[in-house]
Amino acid sequence: MTIALFSGQGSQYPGMGKDIIESEPELGAVYDIGSEILGRDLRAISFDSSAEELAATVNAQPAVLTASIVCLLAAHRKGFRYQAVAGHSLGEYAALYAAGILTLEDVFRVIKARCEAMDQAAREHKGTMAAVMKVEPAQVDEVCRKSKHYAAAVNFNSPQQTVIAGTPEGIAEVSEVFKEMKAKVVPLKVAGAFHSKLMKSAEDRFREAVKNINFRQPAAGIKFYSNVTGKEFTDYSHFPSLMSKHITSPVLFTSELDAISKDGFDTFVEFGPGKTLTGLVKRALKNVTAYNIENAETLAGASF
Structure with missing residues (x-):
């Protein structure tokens, strides 16, 4: 089918x-x-x-x-x-x-x-998104929940790719954590923190x-x-x-x-x-x- x-x-x-x-x-x-x-x-x-x-x-x-x-x-x-x-x-x-x-x-x-x-x-609440690869979705979610600034796991695309959204400060904060975990972080071409x-x-x-x-x-x-x-x-x-x-x-x-x-x-x-x-x-x-x-x-x- x-x-x-x-x-x-x-x-x-x-x-x-x-x-x-x-x-x-x-x-x-x-x-x-x-x-x-x-x-x-x-x-x-x-x-x-x-x-x-x-x-x-x-x-x-x-x-x-x-x-x-x-x-x-x-x-x-x-x-x-x-x-x-x-x-x-x-x-x-x-x-x-x-x-x-x-x-x-x-x-x-x-x-x-x-x-x-x-x-x-998006104009009222500045935000951005990024794709996180080579990290389990549950780990991505956990890192976001522990961040000082707002970030959240929002697109569960595959077991090895999760998209995150949040404030620019939040995405920058968790991106550094993911890089320390040897993950690949790719900023997305979007204008807000969708989903x-x-x-x-x-x-x-x-x-x-x-x-x-x-x-x-x-x-x-x-x-x-x-x-x-x-x-x-x-x-x-x-x-x-x-x-x-x-x-x-x-x-x-x-x-x-x-x-x-x-x-x-x-x-x-x-x-x-x-x-x-x-x-x-x-x-x-x-x-x-x-x-x-x-x-x-x-x-x-x-x-x-």
Whole structure:
């Protein structure tokens, strides 16, 4: 069985998605719809921004979302089919669209509310993030809990990779501890301490902004796996609350992959910029197929 995965913030790069809509011009309509709802030119943001400009939360989130969606739609035109979806952090919103939980218009309305709320929270509470490698997740969590300044383990990506978030002072403090432990610490290209308590004001604003959005049941035959629960999500009665909580909750991606594998999925196709999730899948699971589709070249090389 096949699952579609979707990239998160930090994977963005200028020009992502461009050759897809050049080879499939009809998919340019996705950029048009997004631009109208955002009130900004998504093509200019995605294709003409510098790397620094694109890294801004209000730019990165809609740009990565759009690139992920056009990659999926281009693959679908060539015969790609899937039985489940999952995304990493921001990628969960492309997954909502892919599962039929949100319409294209509504996913842009939701991401507009999310990126603006998170951008404002990041301005109110300065924060940053880093990936810690070669240290067990429990040790990462323990070091963060003991730090003088605020730091927290927020993305559990694999047994050997955990992302931390916190104040600049907190991340600097624990980074020194991890380096003494011979760990590798890599700063991330993000503008705030996402999935941490520093995003609480964003959670509150987002909840209010999306209270009237229609979150539907997934399309028949499609499973949706959640970062917050780390497993298949089945109770959609309070879905706006779940997605609000998603902003301040850890991403339980390791648990998610374990649940997906136990449910019998053996083919993982990542859509959107980069191949971070493809790498995580290959390191975490055995006897599976995993590859990414991020441009016309990788699309042409895929077989469905």
